[in-house]
Amino acid sequence: DTGVSQDPRHKITKRGQNVTFRCDPISEHNRLYWYRQTLGQGPEFLTYFQNEAQLEKSRLLSDRFSAERPKGSFSTLEIQRTEQGDSAMYLCASSLAEQFFGPGTRLTVL
């Protein structure tokens, strides 16, 4: 499978816990994006990497959120001290031009 993959697909956690998600982009894509999608809404941009450089972060990305893309390959998104409002689908996309999305990680914070 040469598409974008994300792990895990589902995560249930208790409020206050830390969670980390992983995204593996399409191998030749140098750009990688994270979006968050809540129920009934379209995806909202969180952050974007070109190779290993994080070039833009949304205001939605509070201090509790951090993303990395070591070596310009896979990326991780960590949420510290999760809150119930963090419950959402977290989508990763990669591109050379058009963005191709992964299946998402659905986070539920209890």
Place this chain on the structure above:
Amino acid sequence: AQKITQTQPGMFVQEKEAVTLDCTYDTSDPSYGLFWYKQPSSGEMIFLIYQGSYDQQNATEGRYSLNFQKARKSANLVISASQLGDSAMYFCAMREGYSTGANSKLTFGKGITLSVRP
């Protein structure tokens, strides 16, 4: 102001008929790209079609075509010969800036639910 507006309520279409999903956008950037994505219940966003602001012709991809009316700032998706598998959420999105070095994030609308009836 919203950059992408999708205001239609849930849409219904009979199998094999055509359907138009509306999208209007707002930008002051002369260079931009418009996209449509499909999101079935599984959650994955599937790229359907792209239209650049400088493209002279409307984009087409198989059964999908984009009715691009630049002066009206609309980019409606037309699905011809609807199939049961077309039932899904459809999102319109915009990327401002045209070159590969420009701001590449997508701004999405709220989406439209399409249900295809047998």
